[in-house]
Amino acid sequence: MTADAQLHAEQTEFIAGVAGKLNDFLSEQQEIMATISPDVAPLMGSISNLVTGGKRLRALMCYWGWRGAGGDSGDAEIVTAGCALELFQAAALIHDDIIDRSDTRRGGPSVHRRFSQLHEMNGWALDNERFGHAAAILTGDLCLSFSEESFTQIGPRAAAGSQSRRIFNLMRAEVMAGQYLDILEEVAGPVRDRSGAVDRAKSIIRYKSAKYSTEHPLALGGALAGASPELLDGYSAFSLPLGEAFQLRDDVLGVFGDPETTGKPAGDDLREGKRTVLVGFAINQAPAAESAYIDRMLGNQALGEVEVSEIRQIIVECGALDATESLIAELSDKAFSALERLPLAELPLTALRQLAEAAVSRAA
Amino acid sequence: MTADAQLHAEQTEFIAGVAGKLNDFLSEQQEIMATISPDVAPLMGSISNLVTGGKRLRALMCYWGWRGAGGDSGDAEIVTAGCALELFQAAALIHDDIIDRSDTRRGGPSVHRRFSQLHEMNGWALDNERFGHAAAILTGDLCLSFSEESFTQIGPRAAAGSQSRRIFNLMRAEVMAGQYLDILEEVAGPVRDRSGAVDRAKSIIRYKSAKYSTEHPLALGGALAGASPELLDGYSAFSLPLGEAFQLRDDVLGVFGDPETTGKPAGDDLREGKRTVLVGFAINQAPAAESAYIDRMLGNQALGEVEVSEIRQIIVECGALDATESLIAELSDKAFSALERLPLAELPLTALRQLAEAAVSRAA
Numbered sequence: 063m064t065a066d067a068q069l070h071a072e073q074t075e076f077i078a079g080v081a082g083k084l085n086d087f088l089s090e091q092q093e094i095m096a097t098i099s100p101d102v103a104p105l106m107g108s109i110s111n112l113v114t115g116g117k118r119l120r121a122l123m124c125y126w127g128w129r130g131a132g133g134d135s136g137d138a139e140i141v142t143a144g145c146a147l148e149l150f151q152a153a154a155l156i157h158d159d160i161i162d163r164s165d166t167r168r169g170g171p172s173v174h175r176r177f178s179q180l181h182e183m184n185g186w187a188l189d190n191e192r193f194g195h196a197a198a199i200l201t202g203d204l205c206l207s208f209s210e211e212s213f214t215q216i217g218p219r220a221a222a223g224s225q226s227r228r229i230f231n232l233m234r235a236e237v238m239a240g241q242y243l244d245i246l247e248e249v250a251g252p253v254r255d256r257s258g259a260v261d262r263a264k265s266i267i268r269y270k271s272a273k274y275s276t277e278h279p280l281a282l283g284g285a286l287a288g289a290s291p292e293l294l295d296g297y298s299a300f301s302l303p304l305g306e307a308f309q310l311r312d313d314v315l316g317v318f319g320d321p322e323t324t325g326k327p328a329g330d331d332l333r334e335g336k337r338t339v340l341v342g343f344a345i346n347q348a349p350a351a352e353s354a355y356i357d358r359m360l361g362n363q364a365l366g367e368v369e370v371s372e373i374r375q376i377i378v379e380c381g382a383l384d385a386t387e388s389l390i391a392e393l394s395d396k397a398f399s400a401l402e403r404l405p406l407a408e409l410p411l412t413a414l415r416q417l418a419e420a421a422v423s424r425a426a
Numbered sequence: 427m428t429a430d431a432q433l434h435a436e437q438t439e440f441i442a443g444v445a446g447k448l449n450d451f452l453s454e455q456q457e458i459m460a461t462i463s464p465d466v467a468p469l470m471g472s473i474s475n476l477v478t479g480g481k482r483l484r485a486l487m488c489y490w491g492w493r494g495a496g497g498d499s500g501d502a503e504i505v506t507a508g509c510a511l512e513l514f515q516a517a518a519l520i521h522d523d524i525i526d527r528s529d530t531r532r533g534g535p536s537v538h539r540r541f542s543q544l545h546e547m548n549g550w551a552l553d554n555e556r557f558g559h560a561a562a563i564l565t566g567d568l569c570l571s572f573s574e575e576s577f578t579q580i581g582p583r584a585a586a587g588s589q590s591r592r593i594f595n596l597m598r599a600e601v602m603a604g605q606y607l608d609i610l611e612e613v614a615g616p617v618r619d620r621s622g623a624v625d626r627a628k629s630i631i632r633y634k635s636a637k638y639s640t641e642h643p644l645a646l647g648g649a650l651a652g653a654s655p656e657l658l659d660g661y662s663a664f665s666l667p668l669g670e671a672f673q674l675r676d677d678v679l680g681v682f683g684d685p686e687t688t689g690k691p692a693g694d695d696l697r698e699g700k701r702t703v704l705v706g707f708a709i710n711q712a713p714a715a716e717s718a719y720i721d722r723m724l725g726n727q728a729l730g731e732v733e734v735s736e737i738r739q740i741i742v743e744c745g746a747l748d749a750t751e752s753l754i755a756e757l758s759d760k761a762f763s764a765l766e767r768l769p770l771a772e773l774p775l776t777a778l779r780q781l782a783e784a785a786v787s788r789a790a
Contacts, residue, residue: 101606105602187615227578231571231575235459238571
């Protein structure tokens with residue numbers, strides 16, 4: 063088997079392991095739920111549906127962090143850790159979609175929309191949207207609890223006081239804080255110091271995305287395999303700029319992405335009022351009238367194709383898109399050179415390189 | 427010291443221990459949060475504020491469950507367990523208040539209202555109510571994570587696979603399922619079989635309240651102290667009917683309670699559309715026209731004093747209030763006789779008796 067085939071086979075086996083473990087875990091939970099009432103089935107269905115898809119970026123970062131630190135390829139603990147990360151991600155997405163009023167997720171209805179539709183289909187009373195939000199809050203809470211339950215099942219290596227438990231706790235707290243900073247900037251950004259917009263947006267992506275999507279999962283895998291503090295520092299030097307570049311790419315796709323590929327309506331980030339680094343550059347670099355136009359349009363739910371394409375044009379012409387692409391390139395360079403300095407075996411090194419390339423050059 | 431003074435002193439010491447531990451725990455978390463941004467302080471402030479008050483019913487059930495099973499009075503683990511339960515309760519309240527659109531909590535603004543007010547005070551952009559909801563979803567998620575982190579700090583006795591971990595997991599899943607059944611009944615109740623309304627309402631209070639507020643906390647304390655399966659069964663025979671009576675009392679207060687004492691506007695449960703056992707009895711026992719009137723008014727946010735008092739009158743005249751009070755009395759009797767059969771020392775027995783009396787006869 064070539065090195066590349068070996069990598070592919072190992073990664074496929076891990077992903078299949080995580081999928082199988084998620085399935086077993088959720089089946090067990092479903093048995094408990096069934097004893098309560100058949101009516102709660104849609105909560106479980108929503109969670110199962112959500113953990114079935116996705117790029118499994120976090121689980122894979124965790125896996126290669128583990129392998130890089132000498133963890134064994136056939137280990138059940140790392141599969142359980144991947145399962146916990148995927149459940150946490152599902153919980154975060156459920157609540158995120160409520161917060162961002164996103165009605166679609168991976169091309170299908172988001173969880174709160176699924177519950178609104180259930181309400182409509184059954185001809186239930188009162189407000190279907192409100193019911194959808196309430197049900198999705200509870201589904202997210204349930205999924206958050208499942209994530210934790212799954213993480214604890216790792217056993218002694220994830221026990222109280224362990225390094226991996228500390229990382230998992232910090233990851234949760236930081237992503238929630240980061241998401242708060244994100245929604246705060248949407249409302250406070252317009253009245254705050256404009257020249258600080260890019261720095262604030264950078265801080266937001268660090269906490270809500272980079273630490274959560276790449277840095278902590280990689281460190282978690284490393285810590286579970288007993289990585290040295292030096293190796294964990296090296297992991298961070300690679301994964302933090304990588305995660306930042308990953309989120310900047312996401313921000314670009316949120317404005318310029320093809321809805322067919324991203325599974326989300328074009329310009330959704332603008333309608334939502336997201337004050338990303340891309341938008342921060344535009345607001346600072348565009349002529350006053352155009353900058354004010356963006357400020358006025360951000361967060362306007364009624365934004366149509368015409369306005370979205372006007373804003374796109376401003377972003378391109380003022381050089382904000384270029385500035386963002388330069389930043390992505392700079393952060394990617396930083397990540398890739400840190401990666402090459404890591405004392406890793408060929409297999410995990412190649413795997414992380416491939417993951418990193420996919421993360422920063424993706425189109426969806 | 428008399429037995430009563432001893433009980434009081436011990437309980438006071440435990441409550442102070444939980445408060446101190448909560449304070450230490452949240453201070454540590456605040457230090458982490460402060461490294462992210464000073465902007466996230468309101469999330470921590472909301473959580474601190476919420477865990478400062480309250481009846482500490484769950485922590486106390488846990489404590490006496492522990493003492494009844496032979497646990498030591500000066501133990502740090504049970505204080506940590508109480509802390510985890512209080513944090514879980516705070517998280518549940520934060521999300522509950524969003525779901526139920528409750529703008530007040532213990533006489534002050536609920537968490538989503540606090541964030542809406544912060545938005546207004548600062549003259550931020552876009553919608554203050556939406557910001558409040560989003561921020562409160564995140565604050566609840568953070569608090570849910572804290573609860574778990576705190577629970578894990580108990581150590582080996584709460585490790586993966588332990589009886590106490592199983593109880594904690596089940597408690598979380600059941601309360602979320604029960605809350606879903608509650609909001610489902612609000613919307614599906616009007617189109618479902620009317621004769622099943624009381625039974626459905628009974629199932630809801632079992633899961634969303636009785637198991638969560640009394641049965642599981644008591645069992646958790648017992649399990650941490652190594653209680654036998656027989657003792658845990660005996661605990662359930664006492665605590666499940668107690669919790670049901672507790673919630674029925676809550677339902678009565680939700681319609682008939684004095685706002686000065688409950689800290690909530692009169693008739694809020696009706697405005698919210700809660701289909702409680704009390705309402706189920708009324709819908710089945712009232713004359714057709716009055717039953718239809720209640721059906722029509724439930725969930726109407728604009729319900730005024732006049733309508734609330736009309737509904738109250740219907741509930742009283744058709745015998746629904748009496749039926750509910752009889753059920754409370756019946757469940758209380760069941761709980762108290764099960765309590766007297768428990769093989770407990772005098773101190774925990776008296777403590778549980780006092781807690782139970784307070785739970786079913788309270789006015790707030």
